[in-house]
Amino acid sequence: MKETIRYLAGIAGPSGFGSNSTAEQVTQQYSSSNNLTALITGATSGIGGETARVLAKRGVRVVVGARDMKKAIKVREKIKEESPYAEIILLEIDLSSLASVQRFCSEFLSLELPLNILINNAGVYSHNLEVSEEKIEKTFATNYLGNWKATNNHS
Numbered sequence: 264m265k266e267t268i269r270y271l272a273g274i275a276g277p278s279g280f281g282s283n284s285t286a287e288q289v290t291q292q293y294s295s296s297n298n299l300t301a302l303i304t305g306a307t308s309g310i311g312g313e314t315a316r317v318l319a320k321r322g323v324r325v326v327v328g329a330r331d332m333k334k335a336i337k338v339r340e341k342i343k344e345e346s347p348y349a350e351i352i353l354l355e356i357d358l359s360s361l362a363s364v365q366r367f368c369s370e371f372l373s374l375e376l377p378l379n380i381l382i383n384n385a386g387v388y389s390h391n392l393e394v395s396e397e398k399i400e401k402t403f404a405t406n407y408l409g410n411w412k413a414t415n416n417h418s
Contacts, residue, residue, distance in 0.1 A: 286317040293321050300376045302326045304356065304413070305385030307334035314382060316342050319349035324376065328356040328367060328385070328413070358385055358409025359395040368416040383410045 270276060273283035280289055301318050305311035306327045319325045319342045329335035332355055339351040352374070356367035371378075386406045393401040399408065 286313055290317055290321050298324070298377075299379040300324045300326060301380035301382065302328060302371065302378055303382040303384055304328040304358065304410070306382075307331055307338050311382070311384035312338055314384070315351070316345065318380070319351060320346045322349075323380070324350040324352070326352045326354060326371065326374075326376070328354055330355070330357045330385070356409075356413070358413065359387070359399075359401050359405040361395075361397055361404075361408065361412055364409050364412045365416065368413060381414065383414065385410070 266276070270282050273281045275281045275284070299322075301315075301323050303311055303315050303318075303325060306315040306325070307329050315325050315327060315338065325342075327335050327338065329338075332353065335353045339353060342349055342351055354367055354370050355363070357363040388402055388406075395401050395404040397404070
């Protein structure tokens with residue numbers, strides 16, 4: 264309980280960082296990536312977009328898995344404004360569709376890149392009952408099944 268209160272108050276923990284720490288601060292000591300590749304879903308906005316921006320700034324090759332490719336292109340353009348030499352690869356994925364996840368995994372594997380960092384950030388929530396193309400409740404399909412299949416797909 265005490266640690267939770269300290270965290271919520273923004274007081275740095277054993278890592279030296281707290282809830283007020285920014286991605287810039289956390290990655291400040293890493294100026295070179297050593298040819299790392301990060302795969303981030305949900306990087307077209309919010310914390311996923313910020314994570315992609317900062318990792319690219321630090322020299323990490325960033326693969327953005329995105330449902331909306333127009334948003335992904337805008338994010339890549341914005342990152343490139345700040346970090347012109349950043350390597351940003353865009354791949355389409357709809358985590359609610361297991362077929363889309365399979366295509367995405369095949370495309371990623373065909374790039375023959377290492378996968379050093381995996382950030383499953385994408386998620387959805389709907390007040391209405393929606394189903395995926397496989398007739399699975401969409402929130403469950405996206406937030407659980409799609410991420411699980413993407414993480415555990417080896418072929």
